[in-house]
Amino acid sequence: MPVDCARCGIAKRENDRLRCMKYHYLMMPQTPEAERECSYFTPLVEEDGELLSPEQHLMLKEVEMRARGFKGPI
Numbered sequence: 001m002p003v004d005c006a007r008c009g010i011a012k013r014e015n016d017r018l019r020c021m022k023y024h025y026l027m028m029p030q031t032p033e034a035e036r037e038c039s040y041f042t043p044l045v046e047e048d049g050e051l052l053s054p055e056q057h058l059m060l061k062e063v064e065m066r067a068r069g070f071k072g073p074i
Contacts, residue, residue, distance in 0.1 A: 009042035009057030021054045022061075039065075 005011050005027060011018040019026050022040045042061045045052050052060070 003038050003041040005038075007044065008038075008040075009044045009052065010040060010054050010061065012054040021058045 005018055005020065008020075010021045012021055014026075017026055020040075040058075040061055042057045045057060045060070
């Protein structure tokens, strides 16, 4: 299922671009390339009324992936 990187918790906003904190991929949020298959897609999470940082989202996702036995790309 394609996901929209602009709505991913691990996408860091830099000026008018997005940087994937996992793969260090830099993209424009309006481009069609922003939709792709990604096992690291993370919905935005709020805690105490504030969004977690992209680094915090990535840390949570990596813990979740390890708990499920995901070893990463082959």
